[in-house]
Amino acid sequence: MSGGFILVADDEPAISELICTSLEMSGFQTRRAANGQIALQMTINDRPDLVILDWMMPMLSGLEVTTRLKRDERTSDIPVILLTAKAEEDDKIRGLDAGADDYVVKPFSPRELTARVKAVLRRSGGSDTEKPLEASGLQFDPTNLVCRINDQPVTMGPTEFRLLEFFLRHPNRVYSRSQLLDRVWGGNVYIDDRTVDVHIRRLRKAISVDDHERMIQTVRGAGYRFSPDFKSEV
Amino acid sequence: MSGGFILVADDEPAISELICTSLEMSGFQTRRAANGQIALQMTINDRPDLVILDWMMPMLSGLEVTTRLKRDERTSDIPVILLTAKAEEDDKIRGLDAGADDYVVKPFSPRELTARVKAVLRRSGGSDTEKPLEASGLQFDPTNLVCRINDQPVTMGPTEFRLLEFFLRHPNRVYSRSQLLDRVWGGNVYIDDRTVDVHIRRLRKAISVDDHERMIQTVRGAGYRFSPDFKSEV
DNA sequence: ACCCGCTTTCATAAAAATGTCACAATACCG
């Protein structure tokens, strides 16, 4: 699973090597920058999911890079973790003031840094502010990953769950198998079209309470359509 | 001891640092948000026990955030303290009118703020209350560190105890392993996600009397959920 | 320094989900 793409900027190769290795072991992709100038460039060009900056770097300090990244609207949403040898409380405030999302004091354990990376990504990223959805007695709670029909919980696999969520958000419209693959599975997957059939079937089976599986209609030669108000359509 | 989990929203890092530090010294866990938008998101996602909002913030003012939180049934029960530089009586009324539970004028002493936080939590029956909790025959007494099932005492380690307390206070909701680490272990600890599994297992074993372990459900790919009335759902 | 209880990590077993396939069922067309 691609945990994300992280830019590591440290002028000491030994340290950036250490960091990158441990991040890669946790499933992240990494790229290195040897100084602040390069780090800034690469961040703007590549838009990594997170940037780790050493405070003390030639050309441009980590602090300075942070400030610039946060001032540029193209990059201000990219989380930054500052690395520093200084343990001063005052520096911490300066770091956070510049807009850093976290602050790690050297020496640090690779494990700690990885954990912080995950924590920052978690906090800055996913915000499922979704309220439950509802359609013809089918209640769908994306936050709790729960789906009920007439208050009876129904169970399904994660993929079927995402598929149902997509349908609920895009009702009354036909989607081809490849469209569904793109939108539910994600862009760059190489999966057989027909696999969608199988998941459709699993989803139908899962919601086959009180005829709710009829909400998912097969459109021959085109794909599938979800109709919340299937009952009146007969 | 876990006095509760508090979200601090202020766009000035120096101030949020000050607030967080003093709250942490009083045994609270804290998290920061740099603007109103983020504060709103985090409150909905993380359900802190209390939110401290600066009135003047970029993106979304503290007042606006208060209004929205109180209007959303998912968050309307979370107490809010508004911080403001304005001392106008009129503002105070507007703040309380929006649903804020208390109102503190800058500059304030950390001591005062902490005291107000405690007061608000006490008043709203917040998380630092020590009254016993109960769920489907499982009695939980935080004061005496005792847990019983059908009046039979059950024993568990301290961590499992805190975990159970958290679940009892936040039922029917999925929490990821990282979220549980943040909220049960505390924000500044960095341990492996999988460790949670082990504690879940020990907690399950501990309460596996009369099928009570079924209250803790595994949500594949997401985390765990505590459902007090799982038994009746079958 | 040593023990003891608890926590964390690790290795491995077990369970669940996923993607494919072969074949059955069904719809469409002339």
Place this chain on the structure above:
DNA sequence: CGGTATTGTGACATTTTTATGAAAGCGGGT
């Protein structure tokens, strides 16, 4: 009414995720 194209289904190998037992760590007392 075939014939053909398309979709439905059950089975299965593989991959991913979780459960579990055991060992290593850690910190507080004695």
